[in-house]
Amino acid sequence: MAILKKSAVWIGYLAALLALPQFFDSVLAVSIFNQMAIAIVFGLSYNMLLGQGGMLSFGHAVYFGLGGFLAVHALLMIEVETVYFSIIWIPLVGGFIGLLAALFIGTFSTHKAGTVFAMISLGIGELLAASSLIFVSFFGGEAGVSGDRTFGPPFFGIEWFQNLEIYYLAVAWVFIATVFMYLFTQTPAGKMANAVRDNPERAEFIGYSARKVRYITFCAAGLFAGVAGGLFALNYEFITEENLNAATSGRVLLSAYIGGLGYFIGPIVGAVILTLMNSLLSNYSDLWMLYLGIMFLLTVMFLPRGFAGFIMMHQLAWVRGKIKSLLVPYLLTGIPSLLFLISVVGLIELSHTDEAELYYFGLSFNSTAAMDFILIAIVALGSLLSIRRSLPQLRAAWEAANEIPESVDEESTS
């Protein structure tokens, strides 16, 4: 039964990935899905490092980027027929390079977790990013290097001219990578990674070298980051220094954190949210990075376990069948919260716009009229007051739904 349930989740996951282009088939949609696929693998590999192994990295893009660069170079080699294989294996090239880099760097960076690890990862990231601008023949300087994925032997007649074809290839790799990363969490090395994250000292007293456990996790994370880099190379057919620098490393941290560290599906959620924000929100507002920053800080402060953690918080209430009692209080707080959010964003946009007229939620506002600012501010203030009034109710309902009677506390799960 349990196995059936588990494989149902996996089949559902695969089906969802495969079905996406059936619902949204525009060029834009497919390109977003490709980004999403890359972000999922990269995010999951980051979660291996931070969520599972407790290693905070500010330089995870190194493995992504190196994998990507070598993948593009592999494409170039296929083009001139130095080597000749189908491009479906390109992500493996990336993964191999990511693994090699991690095997080397891990020997000295996994000595400690915490701040020291974070600093080494930052240093190596900066070092590589700066070097990539010096070693132009390999990294291509500011312009990067580009290749062409349509050479090489066709795969069952597919010659990879279209992004949609690449999407299905990416789905295959995303699925394989996800399965393997999940299985890794269920192995002795994967579980010990959790143990070392929680308590490296104690791990040493049950027979495990914390350093070696970290090293293994680190290498596995490098491998899958490289796979993501390979997918990137296939999708965009070029790669630049930007893909291995601190900004890319930072973005994967953001996405994994917002999605929810420590939950396997967290980074998937994060990758979806961030890709959507990146590609959709950026069409509407050039301030989307500002909103992302605010959202990230709020997540760190109020939802330390991310969106996945927020959903999982409701498990106990769900198991007890008390989830319904939360619905009304949630609506009472949620609706004004949404209103507050919308009006604050409206204020920000209105003060930022260069146009005299701003269309926002179907309404037209005049950015030069003080009256319009005051109007939105009143809505914001009103919804804030309403939140303050309904919040205690929500809190009470929450406590009632999650109250643990002494005798039945074993029914809760981790």
Add this chain to the structure above:
Amino acid sequence: MTVLSLNDVTKNFGETEIIRGVSLAIEKGEKHAIIGPNGAGKSTLFHLISGLYNVTSGSIRFKDQEIQNKQPYEINRLGVARSFQVTNIFARMNVFENVRCALLWSSGYKYSFWHLLGRQKELNEKTMHVLEQIGLQKKALFPAGELAYAHQRALELGIAIASGAEIIMLDEPVAGMSHSEAEGAVELIRRITEGKTLIMVEHDMNIVFDVADKISVLVYGKVIASDRPENIRANAQVQESYLGEVVTSA
């Protein structure tokens, strides 16, 4: 047969001498308690034996191997397991996984990333068995960090004994427990260390005299007496420097 011996072990922290030449021999199957006033160096001694600290001088032998320069995980693999005075568990994992992790190395899995733990029937049964021993089978899926204190202490013990190590070192196993909880814990300790060598640091003299068949008294980094419980009780020097006050107040 002597399983663990300390020869003139010293430990300095900077200028301060914490352990000042300790020699001890612990026999196989012995229940050995180390007592002494606060700051005598009992926990430091534990840390030295288990490899958390390196000795400043002297040697520690486990059977026929010198272990004073070994890493904690190497010493653990030889068959020396320990618990901690301050609860030291894997807080974000559940109880079952805490214990299972403690079983991994001794079950021969090493750093494997090709075994799926869900399929290791024998390992999972062993884990459940340990959970039954420490009375936590009903809490198997509970996050360790959210357990009640007494249960955390039981888990602490469980992690220490899970691997079936030959020598089990317990650092104040009943610290902070109520009287009835402590009684249960003593029963537990007795049960799970049967046939094994036990080294224990404990402040509660009733428990020490109840469990131990040999007692060493550590005062200011030196062993001033190491003998059978009845002789320790009669020892004038021990009375004067430590026991008197504690026994009467306990």
Add this chain to the structure above:
Amino acid sequence: MLDVFIFATLNGLVTGLLLFMLASGLTLIFSMMGVLNFAHASFYMLGAYFAYSVSLYFGYWTGLIFAPIIVGVLGALVERYGLRRVHQHGHVAELVFTFGLAFLIEEAVQFFWGADTKNYQSPDLLDFPLFTLFGQEFPAYRGFMIGISISIFIGLYYVLTKSRIGIIIQAALTHPHTVSNLGHNVPLIFMCVFGVGSALAGVAGVIAGPVLTTFPGMAVVLGSIVFVIVVIGGLGSLAGAFIASILIGLLQSYAIASDVGMPDLLNLLGLEFDRNHPLTDLWTLTLPQIAPILPFLLLVLVLIFRPTGLMGKREQ
């Protein structure tokens, strides 16, 4: 040759002292709270921007005084309402919080001031050459930067060693737990140290803004180098941070001023090289080219061979 050396040394000192102004605040904050504040350089950037805005209306000198105060207050608020809240989730969460803050501040700066470089100028009063050596002028403003940095350090040194609060902070550097047990209002001290540290970064921003240009990327440019310094010096060691700051300032300055590279080395060894060799980038490498990566190279080397840093004692 000598003139190059002297000017490189002076410029290295200017950079080094500037870096130390950032590194000292970062070190103080780290020692007290165990947090490496990723957003520290962002406060430096805010210092420059606030000073720029103030200077538009009231001139440079008013900016020099008020910008650091604003930044300091902002820093204290961040500690009080942000960091303290996150503290309960552990150091990783704190580090991530400051990282997010750095991200947000960069975006906010672009929101309020725009993405372009600001024309933030040094005051006319200091617009003259301090001295001329071998026909080269040394701007008075750089001399002023050295003067400000050094006087701040002397002030800081006095506060740390002579005042009561300084002694408490000193104690907290070495025995963080004991201090709170002694019943001092540690949260308040934390908030103040964070505020003062941020204000110091603000001062650095005010005086560096006109020289290093005021633009939204200025935090990123300096931020990671300051991190490097704090780690190389040994986390939590003020003396180490000082040595590392000067070291890196000079190192970079010499590397940029120097005119040697691999071709010279190969010539010296009497080796020829092929222009079309795949490793040609390596053979044509020059010292000025690798100047930007030197700090990171040094960081990685130090962390491999001496993980506690130059002067660090405390194991993590």
